[in-house]
Amino acid sequence: MNDKERFTFLVEGPLARGINVAVVEYTLAPEARMEQIVDEIRRSVAWLGEHLGDYGADPVRIYLSGHSAGGHLTAMMMGLGVVKGGLAISGLYDLEPIRLNYLNVKLGLDAAQAHRNSPMFHFPPMSAPLVVAYGTAELPELRRQSVDYAKAWADRGLPGYLLPVGGADHFTILESLADPNGALTKALVDMVAGNP
Numbered sequence: 001m002n003d004k005e006r007f008t009f010l011v012e013g014p015l016a017r018g019i020n021v022a023v024v025e026y027t028l029a030p031e032a033r034m035e036q037i038v039d040e041i042r043r044s045v046a047w048l049g050e051h052l053g054d055y056g057a058d059p060v061r062i063y064l065s066g067h068s069a070g071g072h073l074t075a076m077m078m079g080l081g082v083v084k085g086g087l088a089i090s091g092l093y094d095l096e097p098i099r100l101n102y103l104n105v106k107l108g109l110d111a112a113q114a115h116r117n118s119p120m121f122h123f124p125p126m127s128a129p130l131v132v133a134y135g136t137a138e139l140p141e142l143r144r145q146s147v148d149y150a151k152a153w154a155d156r157g158l159p160g161y162l163l164p165v166g167g168a169d170h171f172t173i174l175e176s177l178a179d180p181n182g183a184l185t186k187a188l189v190d191m192v193a194g195n196p
Contacts, residue, residue: 008023009178010023010174010177010178011023012178012179013176013178013179013180013182013184013185013188014177014185014188014189016180016185017180017185017188019188019189019192020052020055020056020057022048022052024041024044026040026041026073027040029106029107029108030108033108033113034095034107034113034117035113035116035117038073038076038117041073041076041077042077042080045062045064045077045080045082045083046080046082048062049062049082059082060082060084061084061192062082062083062084063083063084063087063188063191063192064077064083064085064086064087065086065087065088065177065184065188066088066089066091067089067090067091067173067174068090068091068092068170069091069092070091071088071090071091071092071093071132072092072093072095072119074086074087074088074089074130075093075119075132075149076117076119078119078128078130079124079125079126079127083127084128085128085129085130085131085191085192086128086130086131086160087130087131087133087187087188087191088130088131088132088133088149089133089174089177089184090133090134090135090138090142090146091132091142091145091146092142092145093118093119093120093145093146093148093149094118094120094121094145094148094149095109095113095114095115095117095118096111096114096115096118098114099111099113099114119149120145120149120152123152123153123156123158124158127158128159129159129160129191130153130159130160131160131161131162131163131187131188132146132149132150132153132160132161133146133163133164133165133173133184133187134147134162134163134164134165134173135164135165135167135168135169135170135173136165136166136167136168137167137168137169137172138169138170138173139170142170146162150162163183163184163187165183165184
């Protein structure tokens with residue numbers, strides 16, 4: 001329900017730390033089904049890999065981040081070779097609970113689609129580092145999914161870690177990315193510097 005323009009404040013933290021930012025948008029449900037949304041993001045990442053050099057940025061240093069549904073999409077992209085790291089914020093990694101609640105009126109997921117598009121059931125064999133972040137004042141289901149996904153990620157020997165952001169809820173957590181000295185900006189800067 002949100003346009004990318006509403007989230008341009010998030011670029012302030014990374015830009016202040018010398019990180020170029022591309023804010024990507026996708027077709028929303030119900031106009032698009034989950035497979036189309038995931039594919040649009042996959043194609044966007046591929047496009048960035050092919051064209052970042054045209055804008056003076058390094059096309060072999062792509063780091064992804066997303067919040068909420070974007071956290072889910074970040075996790076879904078971690079198997080792409082062009083991705084050098086990810087920061088998934090307050091994401092959903094198992095879509096089955098969404099399928100079973102009112103949000104599914106717009107998404108229209110059946111059990112097979114929910115499973116196919118749940119990162120919790122499709123870990124890449126190899127991946128760049130992934131930071132799974134959530135606010136400690138987040139909704140219980142989102143806290144649980146973040147903790148469970150980060151543990152399952154680590155249990156498979158994939159690089160990354162869980163980052164709880166103290167006192168943040170589903171919306172205030174974004175302040176720590178907009179802030180050049182915020183916890184999420186610091187995690188991103190460390191990742192880009194090769195110190196995950």
